[in-house]
Amino acid sequence: MDLLRRGFLTLSLLAALGAATPLSAEPASIVVASTTSTEQSGLFKHILPLFKQKTGIEVKVVALGTGQALDAARRGDADVVLVHDRPAEDKFVAEGFAKARQDVMYNDFVLIGPKDDPAGIRGKGVEEAFRKIAAAKAPFVSRGDRSGTHSAELRSWKEAGIDLGAVRGDWYRDVGQGMGPALNTASSLGAYILADRGTWLSFKNRGDLTILVEGDPRLFNPYGVMLVNPDKHPSVKVKEGQAFIDWLVSPEGQKAIADYTINGEQLFFPSAKKS
Numbered sequence: 546m547d548l549l550r551r552g553f554l555t556l557s558l559l560a561a562l563g564a565a566t567p568l569s570a571e572p573a574s575i576v577v578a579s580t581t582s583t584e585q586s587g588l589f590k591h592i593l594p595l596f597k598q599k600t601g602i603e604v605k606v607v608a609l610g611t612g613q614a615l616d617a618a619r620r621g622d623a624d625v626v627l628v629h630d631r632p633a634e635d636k637f638v639a640e641g642f643a644k645a646r647q648d649v650m651y652n653d654f655v656l657i658g659p660k661d662d663p664a665g666i667r668g669k670g671v672e673e674a675f676r677k678i679a680a681a682k683a684p685f686v687s688r689g690d691r692s693g694t695h696s697a698e699l700r701s702w703k704e705a706g707i708d709l710g711a712v713r714g715d716w717y718r719d720v721g722q723g724m725g726p727a728l729n730t731a732s733s734l735g736a737y738i739l740a741d742r743g744t745w746l747s748f749k750n751r752g753d754l755t756i757l758v759e760g761d762p763r764l765f766n767p768y769g770v771m772l773v774n775p776d777k778h779p780s781v782k783v784k785e786g787q788a789f790i791d792w793l794v795s796p797e798g799q800k801a802i803a804d805y806t807i808n809g810e811q812l813f814f815p816s817a818k819k820s
Contacts, residue, residue, distance in 0.1 A: 573603070575603075577605070577624065580628055581725065582692075610688070615628060627793075647818075648769060650815050652812060653766050656757055656764075657738050659755075664681040671763050675705035683737055685738065686737070687727075694739060724741065728740060728748050728754075746808075
């Protein structure tokens, strides 16, 4: 009887230990709030498997317009933000939601429109191009989603001396969507649109659209990365989030970004400052 009792106790103890100790720990993971351009261009599909292979950390991307991505981080719904609206990023740091911002990469915006170019903007500077579009009341699609691209578009109207509120009409289509859906709308309407080059290069449904304005310094498009301040949100996964940032700005991460191409054309250019 004693042997049976001891055996029963031993089995009970092992069962209890098994219940208390999972067979496999949950893999480390972080949430990155980022832009639709990094997601829809395919960049994350290229670089995130490399980061996970290196560190074992899984990155869950929430792709939003930059304004919405920063708002998600303000609520504590992300550990890291990777976005492209420098004034909004600087404000985010000034508000204390991040302690620092680091350069990661850049590409540029391009002004796209129908090949027959009814507003006559081909080869012009960006300010003149926006003035011509407004004067012609040529169909124009705006993302209208508080994204980095939307902010750049609004700055372009302002720098061109156009009071958008006074001149906008049926020719100006505000879609409130990401870059891919906005490009689809522009393609179906034969409209002008400002887009980031990365998403444009990966976009298939171009229809009659083509790049008409590019290379203007005002179209420069830098991306920055920030760890959400744990003093604001203690739930932030500091160690894992910082590991992701450190990898992005390391030679290995920067090479991964540079190596991402479509049809031989590089979509993003590394810009992390070397220490």
